[in-house]
C-alpha cells in the first residue's frame with residue numbers, strides 16, 4: 001500500500017486523551033484530561049431543552065450565529081475593555097482546539113518559526129506540525145515557571161512569525177504578569193510577530209493574581225489572535241464551542257479555513273450557550289470562588305500527604321513531583337498509578353520539550369466527593385510507589 005501522509009506521522013495521539021481511555025478501562029478516578037464532573041449551570045441546560053423543541057437545528061452562518069457572536073463581543077468588551085465588531089472580528093469554532101488550528105493555518109506558512117513556551121498544552125505541538133511550522137521552544141523554568149528574557153529575544157530574533165501563549169497556563173498554572181506580557185508584546189512589535197493567545201482559563205484565576213488580556217496592551221490590538229472557548233467557563237467541554245478574535249484581515253482568513261474544516265459549530269448549542277454569555281459578574285465571581293474551593297481541598301490534601309507540587313496561580317492543574325519514587329518513565333508510572341492507586345494523571349513529559357520525567361499532572365475540576373476519594377486513594381501512593389518492585393517505570 002502507498003505510504004500515508006508524513007504530516008500526520010510525526011506526532012503521537014494525544015497522551016491526555018489516551019490517559020482518559022486507560023482510566024475508563026480500569027474505572028479509576030480520572031484526574032488526567034481536564035474536565036469537570038459537575039453540571040453546567042441549570043439555566044443553560046434548561047435553555048438547551050427549549051432549543052431542542054424550538055430549534056435551530058440547521059446550519060448557522062458558518063462563522064457563528066449572530067446572537068452568539070454579539071454575546072461574545074459584549075462579554076469580551078466587558079472584561080477586556082476592547083470593543084470588537086462581531087461581524088468582522090470573530091469566528092465561532094468547534095472548541096478552542098479548532099480555533100488554534102484554524103489560526104495557525106491562517107497566519108503561518110510551511111517552514112515559518114513559531115515560539116512555544118515549554119511546558120505547553122500538547123495540541124500546540126501538533127498544531128505547528130500540521131500547519132508546517134517549525135516550533136522554537138522557550139523554557140518556562142520550574143518551580144516559578146519564569147522565562148529568561150534573553151532566551152526569548154533570541155527566539156524572536158530567528159524571524160519567528162508568531163508566539164503561542166497559554167494564559168493562564170495549562171499545565172503549569174502560571175498567570176503571566178502585566179510586566180511579562182508587556183515584555184513579550186514589545187518583542188512581538190520589535191520583530192513583527194503575531195501573538196496567539198489561548199485564554200480558555202481566563203476566569204479561573206486565584207487571588208491575588210489577575211488575568212491581563214494581551215490584546216489590551218498598547219500596540220497589541222492588531223497583532224493578537226485570541227483563541228478561547230466556553231468549555232471551562234460554563235463547564236461544557238463536550239459542547240465544543242470556541243472562538244477566535246482578531247483583526248478583520250486575519251479573521252477573513254480564519255473564516256475560510258474554518259468553513260472548509262468544520263463548516264460551523266453546532267447551531268442549537270450556540271443558541272443555548274447565549275444564556276451563559278449573558279450572565280453578569282456574579283456568575284464569574286462564583287465560578288472563581290468554586291475553583292478556589294476545589295483547589296483548597298486538593299492542594300490541602302496533597303500537603304497532608306506530603307506530596308510536592310506546584311501551586312497554580314490559575315487554571316486547574318497541579319504538577320506533582322514524583323522524583324522521590326525513582327520515576328524514570330513517567331508514562332509507565334501513570335499507567336501503573338491507574339492500575340495500582342486508581343487515580344489517573346497525565347505524564348509531565350507530554351508537556352515539556354526538555355527531558356523532564358519527574359512530574360505528573362493532576363486536575364481538580366471535580367466535586368468534593370470525587371476529590372476526597374482521589375485523595376484517599378493517593379494516600380496509598382507513597383507506600384505503594386516506594387515499595388513497588390519490578391516496575392517498568394523505575
Ligand code: GLN
Nearest residue numbers: 016017032033034097170
Ligand atoms: N485542556 C484539557 C486538558 O489539558 C483537555 C482538552 C481536550 O482534551 N480537548 O486536559
